Every structure is written in structure tokens, then in C-alpha cells.
Amino acid sequence: MDALLLSRIQFGFVISFHVLFPAFTIGLSSWLAFLEFRWLRTRDPVWKDLYFFWLKIFAVSFGMGVVSGIVMSFQIGTNWSVFAERAGAVIGPLLGFEVLTAFFLEATFLGVMLFGWKRVPDRLHFLSTCMVALGTLISTFWILSANSWMQTPRGFELVDGMFHVTSWREVIFNPSFPYRLVHMTLAAFLTTCFVIGGVSGWYLRRGLHRDPALRMLKLSIAFALIVVPLQILAGDLHGLNTAEHQPLKVAAMEGHWERQPEGEGMPLLLWAVPDQAAATNRQEIAIPRLGGLILTHTWDGQIEALDIALPEDRPPVAPVFYAFRVMVGLGMAMLLLALASGLRWRQGRLESARGLHLAWNVMLPSGFVAILAGWFVTEIGRQPWVVYGQLRTADAVSDITTASVAISLGVYMFAYAVVFGFGTAYILKMLRRGPLPHEPEPETEGGDRTPARPLSAADATLEEGTR
Template identity: 55%
Template sequence: MFGLTAVDLARLQFAFTMSFHILFPAITIGLASYLAVLELCWLRTGRQVFLDLYHYWIKIFSVNFGMGVVSGIVMAYQFGTNWSFFSEFAGGVAGPLLSYEVLTAFFLEAGFLGVMLFGWNRVGPGLHFLATCLVALGTLVSATWILGANSWMQTPQGYEIVNGKAIPVDWIAVIFNPSFPYRLMHMAVAAFLSTALFVGATGAWHLLKGNDQPAVRTMLSMAMWMMTIVAPIQAAIGDAHGLNTAEHQPAKVAALEGHWENGPPEQGMPLILFGMPDMQHERTNYALEVPHLGSVILTHSWNGQLKGLKAFPRELRPNALIVFWSFRLMVGLGLLMIALGFWSLWLRRGGRLFGNRAFLKAAVAMGPAGLVALLAGWVTTEVGRQPWVVYGVMRTADGASAHGVAPLALTLLLFVVSYVFVFGAGFAYVLRLARKGPQRFDMRQPPEGGPGRERTPMRPLSAAEEGPDEGLPLPAAKGATGS
């Protein structure tokens, strides 16, 4: 199929399902923490605006949560269907880590999600706030275990190979491998930024449409404060993550920099802003370079140098063209986030944050930027790891199941069609909820009875209020975020 091998199709299938799935946990992590902050602000100030925003965003959270569960289950099955040899080799390490996610995050979220969604007229404010915090904690715990497993595949430690299988001998070393802290922080902050951009874009869109109410202004203001403070922090985390990657995965860094070979020591390393890496001729065409800046960024010295791609055998080099541009897309969007945050800070000084139409349009346009940057970062991470599925230990080709091209091509096509239909409908429903805008929530009003209502809920996602006759059908939430 188009010259692709069975291994290529297996990788594409996992990449496709991962790309859909990762969007939902990212927003789930960010929205869960945002809801906890909103409820805390309401408890401390008593302002109705925070209560209204909580009940506005919890509907979107519940739908997103359900879609994250469904998409995560599909990915888990692929370890057995498409990557059976990897599972046989590394199951002793990866299996327990994924199980720990279920034993911790699953029960934490499942145990308190119902209280969070339906407990306003059943439990006291303090207990309800505790439930919200525990659900938010559960999303972060889920990400911790998943990132622990992925980081071990990137920088494996704490294991021995016995009879052709990776056997854990030091769980502390397995979990807290060299890249784990950087990946966890980078992913968590990316989730917060993605959510802030989504929330900010929603508030800006309502203001552009003339829906200028206190709740809309508050959501935009909170999102822009998050952007202003956290986007520069993410840049610092990214720099530390880059130094760690240069130490443990130097071929990946050489590829994302389009760096093939070093010149004289006094020349240092240039930073290639733009170019077209050519894997066949081992060069980067049309390179636009800034002298010494690569040395400053990658080694924090004026003349420092790292290995170029020519220092690695051809068969051990990642695809530099893909990694080079995915990395630049991520960094470029990150710089735009920083610029948007400081633009909002400048507009606050003159009280123009909510009336500057150019800024509001920019905020709307940047709404999906966090998720796009997150996907670009994952492409950089995973493609840059190639040709290894466990870096330096097991090659990707050796971890794939022995399937033919035809069944993999057929199942990939089925995934594309079903995902576009199912999750496309889910995305459309989330946008529909976002367009409705915040409504006043009255805690003194008794809950309505009947199927699907707060008094006798038939399913967790009935918190979204609209039923099948009013909107698109909601997926049932069964389990953890699957992040």
C-alpha cells in the first residue's frame, strides 16, 4: 500500500489512534484542575460568577472525559494485536505500570466523579470540593503512570534481560528513569496551556458575538493569566528537557536540529531556523542559520558542539525531515502563546482586554494551538526515537506483530472512518456546548426528577443536560481518562 510495509502501517495505526486519544486527556487534565480552581474561588468569595462557570465547563468536561475513555481502550488493545512481540519482551515492565494507572487513577476518578457531577444537592460544599480535587488529582496520577511507561521506553533503566524478556529489578529506577521528570512536567504544563487556550478562545468568541457578561470576562481573564505565567515556564521546562534529550538521545537532537556534522571548534554550532533536511544526501538544503546560537541553546556555551547525524549509522537515524519540522511547529506555536500572554498583559494596563477586537480574534485563532503543539511534540518525541521502540534495546521492526499489509491497511481505514464519525460528532457536540455560554446556576432550585435528571441519573454524562432529542448522543463514561 503506497510502498508502506506492515511495520509502517502498524505505526501509522497506533499514531492515528494516539493522536485522537491524547487530545482528550490533555483537555481533561486541564479542565479538571480549572474546575477545582473555580470551585475554590466560589467557596472563598461566594461570587456567583465562579459557580456559573463551574457548571458551564463541567458539561464540556463530562463529554470530553467519556471520549477519552473510549479512545484509550482502543489503544490498549493494539499492544496485543499489532505489537505482540514488544508486549512479550517488555510486558514485565510496561504491564504493571499500566495496571498501576487503573488501580490508582481509575478508582480515584471513578469513585468521586459521580459526586462531582451530581452531588451539588446531595453533599456539603466542602465534600463536593474535595471530590473535584480528587478527580483532578486522578487525571494527573493517570498521566504520571502513562508517562512513566513511555519514558522508560525512551530511557530504559532498572531492568535485566532474562531469556529474551525485560525483567524489572529496580522499580524506582524503572519509574524515575532519566527522562521521566522532564516528560511529566512538559506534558502536564502542555495540558494546562491547551486548556487555557481553549477556555480563552471560548471567552473571546462570546465577546466578539456581543455576549459581554461577567462570566465570559472572567473566563477570558483567568485563561490569559494562565497563558502569561505558564507559557514562559513551559519554555524553560522545554530547554531542560532538550538538554536531557541531548544527553540520552543525541541522534534525536541532531535530527530535530538538522545538524549533520561539526565544523572547526571555534565555529560552534549554528541554529538552523529553516531548511529541508535531505536524508539521502546527508545535508540540510536551503538552511537559514544563526551562527553559534545552536551552541548557546543546546550546550549553554558559545562554541559547544554535539554529534551530527553523520556520526550515527544510517540505519540508526530518525527521519530528520519529519522531526525537524514537527519540532519547529511546536516551538513556533509556543512562542505565539508567550506573545499572546504578554499582549493580554499589555492590554490590561489600559482596561482594553475585553474590547480589543484584534486581540480577541487572535485569541480565537489560537484556540487549537495548544493541542496542535502537543501533537507536534509527540511526533517529535516518537519519530525521533526511531528506529527503536525501546531506545537502544529493541527495534520497532522487532516489536511488531507478524501481520500482512492487507489486514493492517483495512483496519487502518476502518479506524479512520469510525474515528472521524464518532469523535467528529463528539467534537461537534463539545463546540455546541461551548457556544451556549455560561448560564446562572441556582443551588436553591430543587433537582428535577425523571430519567437522566439529577435526582435519578441514568448515566454519568447526563450532567451535560441535553438528551438525544436535543443534541448529539453522548458516550457513556466507564473508567478513567485513559490518558
């Protein structure tokens, strides 16, 4: 292992942790806005109890996302200083726009959202929740714009190896950006949807919090029935766009080493063992022509194969190939579960369908796994380029020693195991406790109310929480 490989492993390790928390909080903030809206409309205390329950989860997840994001940004300067120097005129402002338009918005209203209950009017508190949700979406916009520019760079010129912006419109709205923005946003919403559905399934299996759990499960089913098909459509359009602008990535996703003879179409590989050295697949299980039909929407269609590039210009095929199948497989499983649950709901048997409750419980982490798999496809499939077709990853790494990267990677792994281990355990503890009736804040001597404490009472036992 050299400094380049270790730097790639380190960045992949850090970003894999980081992407999970923002993806979860993007959907969770919108879920909180929905819950508070329902409470304002109905004044049903169950909606308020659910709001404060998920607010605690959001607070911890948001904090861990901020911490991991700071660490990730530092690595650009320490491990990828050549990339920062050459592409800083493009990437720097995009990340700055995120801070100015999204992070400041979230920071302004987050305090009111977390601690302003009954200290500000109800509608103002609801506005704060909506502004935090809007801030997470704006943040997604800028981060995806920056990453999409690295995938399909436009609106720049190279001067002495430096990227200079010629059109901010083309930089921001580069060819892959709209597709990737929709695909990632829907993935974030589905991640939250299956966490909520998985938690509700766990409660129903154990006879806990039955009314709130049934409401959450029904909402999760309704949302999944609408959004999973939309995500499949968005994924198809994103794939067509990627085939146009990054054909080698799609070829790696499909294990497509060489074009088929004209008229034979392109098979869909259900399974194979890619052999990078021999530029072929072992143990293929394929459906004739189906790959071309999916990727080109024509019976005899084909895409560019890996053999159009030199071996050193091809991405690592095996991780891209397998990660893509994990992502697609989970998407199909989500669709089947949503359809089966919708059928049971229509039959009036949802509350007693213990098999479905277990299935939702098992699928709780599916959104996180699918996002990681999709991220691996995107980032590994771009190799050997950090800015596609313009700056190679090997030329973007800092001039640092292998030992220094190895030490920092070990420190990161230890620190993340401690910090995120405890954070995740704390979230799981709150999930086991479940939504309890929200108690009013105690009065102070002066008559003012103390702030609502969204992380309070997390140490109560599960038995206390279900009395």
C-alpha cells in the same frame, strides 16, 4: 507499504486522537476545581455558572478519552505482540499501577462530581472535584513513566531477549521521566488555558456572556503569563536531557548532520529542507552559533551530529525537524499573546481590545497542535527503536499480514470519524451556547432532589442562551 509501516501509522493515528483528550481533561479538571473553590469562597453565581458550563465539556471529553485509550491499549496486543511479550514485565505493571491508583480514584469520585450537586454537602462535592483532578495527574505520572522508560530504559536486565526488572525505582524514575512529566503537564494546562481564553475571546467579539467571558480571559492571561515562561524553561531543560541520552533525536530536531569545525560553534536553523538520502539540508536559513548557545549554553558548543550513526540507525529527520519548529513557534506565539494581553489589561483596555479577542480566538487550538507536534518529535525521533537502544521497532511488530492491518486501519479511521466527529461537534455546540445561569434541580414528590445533569439542555439554541 508493509505491515510494519501500516502498524506504525495505525498506532500513530490512534494515539494522536487519544493524547488530545487526556491532555485537555488534565487541565480542565484543575480548572473546575478552581471554579468551585471560587464559588465556595464568594457564593458568586457566575462562578457556579462557569463550573457547570465547563463540567459538561469535561464529561464528554473524559468519555472520549477513555474510549480512545481502550482502543490504543488493544493495539499493543494485536499489532505489537512481540513488544508486549518482551517488555510486558515492565510496561504491564506500570499501566496496572495507573489503573489502581488513578483510574479507580477518578471512577470513585466522578459520579459524585457529575451528579451529586445538592445531593451531598458542598464541601464533599468540592472534594470530589479535587479528587478527579488529582486522579488525572496521577494518571499522567504513570503513563509518562512508562513512555519515558521506552525513551531512556533503566532498571532492567535482558534474559533471553526478555526485559526483567531489577529496580522499580530506576524503571519509574528513569533519566528522562522528571523532565517529560513537567513538560507534558504544563502543556496540558496551557492547552486548557488557551481553549478557555479562545472561547472567551469568541464571546467578547460577539458581545455574549460579557462578565463570564471577561473573567475567563483575565484568568487565562494571568495563567499564561506565569506558565508559558515556565514551559519554555522546562522545554530547555528537557532538551538538554534529551541531548545527553538521545543525541540523535536532538540532532534530527536541529537538522544537524555533521559537526562544525572546532571553534565555529553550531548554527541554529530557522528553516531548511532536510534531505535524508544525501544526509544534508537544502535551502538553509541559519543564525551562526545560536544553536550551540541554546543547546549547550556555551558560545562554541556543539552536540552530537547524525553522522555518528549508520543511515539505518538515524530517525526520519524531516518530520522531526518540522514538528519541532511548529511546537516552538506556537510556544513563542503564546508568549507574545500573553505579554500583549497583559499590557492591554494593565492599561484598562482589555475589554475593548477586539484584535486581542480575535487573536485568542485564533489561538484556541494552539495547545492541541503543539502537543501533537511535540509528541511526533518524541516518538518519531526515537526511531528506529521502540525501546531506545534495546529493541528495534521492526523486531517488535506482530506476525500479521499487511491486508489485516490495512483493513483494521480503515475501520479505525471510519469509526473515529463518526464517534469523535459527533463528539467534537457536540462539544462545539455546547461552547457556542455558552455559560447560562444554573437552574436548581426540581423537587421530587418525596422531597429529594434529582441529580444535577451536566449534559442537560445542550439542545437549547444560542439565542435562548443569551437572553
